Amino acid sequence: MKATPVSNCERRFLLRAIEERKRLDGRQCYDYRNVRISFGTDYGCCIVELGKTRVLGQVSCELVPPKPNRPTEGILFFNVELSPMAAPGFEPGRQSDLLVKLNRLIERCLRNSKCVDTESLCVVAGEKVWQIRLDLHVLNHDGNIIDAASIAGIVALCHFRRPDVSVQGEEVTVYTPEERDPVPLSIHHMPICVSFAFFQQGTYLLVDPSEREECVMDGVLVIAMNKHREICTIQSSGGIMLVKDQVLRCSKITAVKVAEMTELIQKALENDQKVRKEGGKFGFAESIPNQKITAFKMGSAAVDTNNVEEQAEEIIAKADPPSEVFAKPILHTPGTAQIGEGIENSWGDLEESEREEAAEEEGESEATAFECQTVETEETSTMSETKKDEPIVLSDSEEEEVVILEPQELPKKTRTQTNSKQENTSKKAFNKRRKKKRAA
């Protein structure tokens, strides 16, 4: 079946909403959807739900002869399948680009990072080793399959137990689960992928894009990291051009998200372990609730429902008059303009200053940084030409993409900061100094 095309109207609306920092389900730019991890009765079987995206992970093992050039290492085999029930565009047996990309990403994330200790999978060197096979089936596609698949993969590997083996001289005994408890795999660390979707040539970025947002995005950056802040894999696709600041910022966001996710995974694994030990009921029948169509259940969407009209007038009344700091744009060549001066290389300063910021403030710095970047890019975007000392006009027209103020949902405290920051958006170094002062 062919996938439903995206209409122009949807595309325009989504891009406008993203410019206003609004997402369809009311999330913030850096928010993940709810993650639910449930385990099956067998060890190594789990379903991960990231919002409505569902991925099933299943691990199995087998004794096989090892690869000739690696006689003392076990074998890992990864397989990702896009089930046709996930989306109308997925057809069985068709090697689509997405499938190849997913397979490669999961392999790089889990194999090249050496998260599973393959030496411990050796039984008899040169003759028998364990082959661990991870199958990931995408059951429903509502955006961001990569993250869901990587979580499902690592959770399934952590949950899996292989049969215990003992070697006495020439004899190898493989014990059944009844004779001896199965043994978990030796996992060094848990790499998890975090996806960033970019819009408007890299101006706006969203974490965990939903399916509609994925349809209109320019490109995606996937960073796989573990909780020790080690990057296992990083991939940028879609042909977007990213500035190094953006990549660094994304990696910092990834660190935060991965830490939260790892905690969630640990908790889920512990819960399951506890339930099994106490002899309680476990498995999908218990954890996946009865979902009837008459069950009247839907996750609440945190849509901002503040009264729009009143707030708009408030904002206009409160807004500072636009400052005169922005000099005339300097025209380098026809089509390239610059407002404000460039910043010095602050590689060394970045880490120190960024660490002081809370996650909340990242939202604003991102906003200010965006405006910096739109200024510094060489593309002939209309934004770089807009004189910033025009009166603030809140209009619905799409020709002038005037994004002046932070959205209403930020608390009062940050709004004042934003206003003052806006006077000096071009001077990023100045901002850094300002932040250091506040923290001190």
Place this chain on the structure above:
Amino acid sequence: MAAGRAEAEACVGQVVLPGDVLLLPARTDEERLRLGAGAGGRLLCGPGLRRCAAGLLVTKCGLLRHRQAGGAAAGGAYWVDSQQKRYVPVKGDYVIGIVTAKAGDVFKLDVGGSEQASLSYLAFEGTTKRNRPNVQVGDLIYGRFLVANKDMEPEMVCIDGNGRSSGMGIIGQDGFLFKVSLGLIRKLLAPKCEIIQELSQLYPFELVLGMNGRIWIKAKTVQQTLIIVNILEACEYMTAEQRKQALAKLSGN
């Protein structure tokens, strides 16, 4: 329950399953002749039901509904109220289509069915061979099916029998399109729908409902549009009280 055969009148308002046979009251030849074309003539067999020897054969699971014979209409109608998300084109349905291709004189539209529908460029009000409609790939069109059967690709038109558009045509550039289940659309299209009345008291908005499960909404700002989209999507799962509470919270803000 075990037999699967029951009187049609007895099952009204109950769940019926595919394969059930509903027996109709047997009519003698005399009765049929006497009644003729007047009241109590033909019984309408609606969606989810098929005629069979003994009576009506159920082909969809859902609740059985009945409408009494009334006035000039045919003698009563039975149908099955079922819930589904996948749309099958039906002649006379008003749907929202997305233009996917322009092939010569004809536009190809995606309506959510198995085949793409075709729409001739002359099927708009006021268009001639010289004066073509301004339709681009990716635009939204509200039209109805002229031809829709399982053997051919469906054909759509944006013009009614008299040559007037009566609300059909290209849908504007702004606004947002989203998909819901077919049952919700039918509920929203019912006359004096509570949901729409309550929503209209919140903010002014434009709304187009397509029988293929697609809804187009346009409100003044992005935020208002998003709120209405979320409420309509949630209406499937909310009871009337929950909906009233949610709307009260919104208008109270």
